[in-house]
Amino acid sequence: MRIAVLGAGAVGGTLAALLHRAGHDVVVTARGEHGAAIARDGLLLTGGWGDHRARVRVVDALVAPLDLLVVTTKVHDTAAALEAAARIDGTPALVVQNGLGGEAAVRDALPHSPVAIGLALFAASLLEPGHVDVTGPNPLVLGGDPAAVAVALPALRSALPAEVTVADDIVGAQWTKLLVNQVNALPAVTGLSVQEVVAHDGLRAVLTRGMRETATVARAKGLHLARIGAVGPDEVALLLSDDPAAGEAVPRALAARMGDVPNPASTLQSIRRGRATEIDALNGVVVAAGAEGGVATPVNALMVELVHEVERTGEFLDPAAVLARLSASPAQD
Template sequence: MKFAVFGAGGVGGYLGARLADAGHEVHLIARGDHLEAIRNDGLRLESVAGDTVVEVPATDDPAEVGACDAVLFCVKAYDTRSAAAELDPLLGDDTAVVSFQNGVDNERWLAEAVGDEYVCGGVAYIFSTIASPGVVEHTGGPARFVYGELDGERTDRIRRLDAALSGADGVEAVLADDVSVELWRKFVFICAQAGATATSRLPVGDIRESEPAWRFYRRLMAEVAAVARAEGVDLPDGTVDEWLAFARDLDADAYSSLHYDLEHGNRLELDALHGSVVRHAEEVGVDVPMNEAVHAILSPWAERRS
């Protein structure tokens, strides 16, 4: 298959490297020093599942790539709309644009730009980031990628994507029955992990040791789950308890990408996380005071970084 990876960071770079090693035609769309390093020395993946270096085409101009079988859309959520406006040269008659991003709104934003017929949903479970220009570091997580058509149909294109990802070493590939459930299921967890670690500036181990902080963590999850169900998402009843058990087993020094960006002076995905929870909650009439608090506390930082 011919792939374009739009955003060759922690998630996109990982997938691009694994798919290239599996023999697929992969084009990376990146920018700045990261792009130049990939062009000069290839993309280096340093991974707990095995290192690799791949020599693949890289550009900041989608027109140089042309139509693809699939576009793996992996930019930060705050760049979704601007990046979506550049997708047209990558689209053929049956291209799948698969969002592997944080949040539950990206698919809608993509559809507004390119049309519903192109967009698929995706969820990434992986701890990875750009360690230095041209180098993606995968430090943990299952490298599990869940995806599917938004209407749940098993189309030929989603089956081809499934076959490609399933055949790549270092990728746990899952074709979802209902990807909207998977999007909200992850959203329940990341809003708690991101919200608690970023507002406290402490890792999950410290949060677990504090009864009020751990209660706050759980309430963040429960609020997001309540919003999902009010929107008609068939979220499993045990979702919150399952994630709490998962969080209890996380390394004590685990933070979140939101905390990382806050500490390193980067733009924040706050609007796509807790801002989104607040908006969705207002639409369905659900109270989300814990998520409102996170949004309020971090909004001045998000505004400063924007």
């Protein structure tokens, strides 16, 4: 297949390299030093799925014919990035992003393109320009428009050395992933890895409360949070139980699946590169949906506030400061 990856960062770069290794003809868009490094030396993949240097072309604009467009930008960058895809309306698209909203931007920009949604459970880091490293070689869940799924599924299964499954209810699966993505905010605020956050008693309790809020909002919306990876109905039941400590098994299980390599999570990676984060499409979505449904979300609201604060100041907060800010927040559950 001829495949274009729009935004070949950590996740997009991993997919581009794997698709290239599987024999597909891959072109990518990438900015700045990262794009220059790929154009010069190729895209280096290392880590849990082996090493491969993908000699992919870096382009500014996408042209037909293409079999599949893979959109892996940050949600807030989607609309601007899609200007490069103006001439390929009608090409099946696969949106693989953290947070909600990117697929709507694709449908607006490419109204004739069927759109699939991919939920990447694997963890990857952009170590340096042109170099992505897989730190958590986990599965990918797919759903959305059947016409786009029919194109994306065989391509992904040919390339990923992990299970690729199709979700019957992709919206419910997206909210399960939104719950999993609670692991992003505290590393971005503190500068710690996900594993370090989960190992800290106070931060783990905050993380668990944020997950509980997300599950409560989803339940208020009438959504069924199907299993993806380590999180499913049993874990949601733990989060919503009367025993707050029982829910801490959920972040513990997520951290255990990440292994020993420190996982910074994508939001901290954005902070370190001086880029705007996707926090509004993650915790911000929970806050907005909670307000609509009358569900209090003080932890998620504080995470949005603190991540934006770190974006502005460039200074991380220590765990004690985070816990103090939460204690001082006006709404507590």
